[in-house]
Amino acid sequence: MYALKRELKLNKKERSLMRGMAGFKRFVYNYALDLITASWDFDGVKLGDSKRLDAIKKVFTQVTMNKSEYAWTKKYPSTVYQSAFQDLKNAFSRWRRGLGEFPVKKSKKKGDSFTVYKTSGIYPKKGNPAIPFTNRVVINQGKNIVLPGIKTFRLKEGIDFICSAQTFTVSRTADRWFVSFVLDVEKVPPVIHPIEKMGVDLGVKTLATCSDGTTYAMPITTKIAKTKLQLLQWRNRNKVLGNKKLKIRASKNAHKFYAKVAKKHARIANIRQDTTQNMTTDLSRKAYIIRIEDLNVQGMIANSKLADAVSNNCFYEIRRQLTYKQSFYGTKVELVDRWYPSSKQCCKCHHVQPMNLSQRVFHCQSCGHLQCRDENASINLKDAPSNQVRLAQP
Ligand SMILES: [Zn+2]
Numbered sequence: 001m002y003a004l005k006r007e008l009k010l011n012k013k014e015r016s017l018m019r020g021m022a023g024f025k026r027f028v029y030n031y032a033l034d035l036i037t038a039s040w041d042f043d044g045v046k047l048g049d050s051k052r053l054d055a056i057k058k059v060f061t062q063v064t065m066n067k068s069e070y071a072w073t074k075k076y077p078s079t080v081y082q083s084a085f086q087d088l089k090n091a092f093s094r095w096r097r098g099l100g101e102f103p104v105k106k107s108k109k110k111g112d113s114f115t116v117y118k119t120s121g122i123y124p125k126k127g128n129p130a131i132p133f134t135n136r137v138v139i140n141q142g143k144n145i146v147l148p149g150i151k152t153f154r155l156k157e158g159i160d161f162i163c164s165a166q167t168f169t170v171s172r173t174a175d176r177w178f179v180s181f182v183l184d185v186e187k188v189p190p191v192i193h194p195i196e197k198m199g200v201d202l203g204v205k206t207l208a209t210c211s212d213g214t215t216y217a218m219p220i221t222t223k224i225a226k227t228k229l230q231l232l233q234w235r236n237r238n239k240v241l242g243n244k245k246l247k248i249r250a251s252k253n254a255h256k257f258y259a260k261v262a263k264k265h266a267r268i269a270n271i272r273q274d275t276t277q278n279m280t281t282d283l284s285r286k287a288y289i290i291r292i293e294d295l296n297v298q299g300m301i302a303n304s305k306l307a308d309a310v311s312n313n314c315f316y317e318i319r320r321q322l323t324y325k326q327s328f329y330g331t332k333v334e335l336v337d338r339w340y341p342s343s344k345q346c347c348k349c350h351h352v353q354p355m356n357l358s359q360r361v362f363h364c365q366s367c368g369h370l371q372c373r374d375e376n377a378s379i380n381l382k383d384a385p386s387n388q389v390r391l392a393q394p
Pocket residue numbers: 346347348349350351364365366367368369
């Protein structure tokens with residue numbers, strides 16, 4: 001299984017449509033939760049949660065939806081309320097098995113989301129077996145996506161292969177909307193890699209340096225966004241979101257401030273995600289074997305000085321992305337032992353010499369070879385002997 005997530009490019013009208021559908025889903029979920037808990041109080045009928053919810057669904061579609069004040073519910077595809085009922089069934093089942101808390105009402109604060117899916121397929125007619133049964137939506141190459149039951153939407157970043165999926169979940173983070181869906185791996189065309197083996201040196205200053213000479217930089221915008229966020233938080237250091245015990249209501253300005261902070265946090269996370277996702281996709285398309293250093297990420301985060309740099313450059317995240325993209329792009333991700341002297345060894349004559357972190361250029365004391373420190377390391381990673389290498393496990 002392989003999941004894709006893409007940001008939607010929406011206009012004002014589409015945004016309000018999305019908000020409307022998320023609101024519809026929330027409404028149905030809360031409605032069914034209210035009715036099922038109320039039904040336990042007075043009826044003597046012995047019914048399981050699932051059967052009870054099916055009965056409630058019948059009341060919803062045959063009575064409630066037909067009332068004039070609920071006419072708006074008919075604007076939206078039926079899969080939205082179907083999936084709301086399904087979500088609630090799952091929540092109850094998890095709770096009964098002791099795997100989750102008792103389901104609570106959904107609120108706007110927790111973010112918006114809803115699910116749509118393709119309901120029925122084309123069944124093969126008698127005498128025409130050429131048309132196969134399908135309940136999947138074909139997603140074409142490019143920047144458009146059809147959400148079943150709604151319409152075609154634009155994507156910010158295109159999809160570069162033909163694929164198909166059945167269920168689409170739309171969600172909102174701060175003020176950006178995303179769609180995610182699961183693909184069948186078998187249906188993905190084989191990828192031909194132009195490079196057989198590539199070493200990738202992950203760094204603090206440059207995000208990644210590759211043995212073929214390409215580099216990936218961390219966008220300066222994260223640093224700017226972070227500084228702006230810190231400034232905003234310092235200026236509002238005394239602002240609190242009301243106090244329930246003292247019955248002080250949160251001010252409008254406090255609400256505005258917290259919305260702004262959430263938006264800025266989301267922006268920083270988004271820039272990082274975009275950068276690392278683009279990079280790992282690019283690498284997975286380019287090379288068949290991708291070799292990175294097996295870093296002790298836990299150990300590095302404990303070291304407070306490097307902590308910000310490490311989390312900022314998201315070494316671990318890059319490794320995770322490269323690893324899960326293996327099955328999709330047909331790549332092999334190999335981890336080079338962390339004691340292998342990738343930055344201390346000359347890539348030409350294999351002479352090993354001490355190198356401290358401040359030395360940005362490798363100057364071989366044996367053969368005189370001169371090269372950028374990270375480039376030299378990436379070539380060493382590529383050429384590491386096989387007993388120093390292990391396959392990354394997803
Ligand atoms: Zn040398």
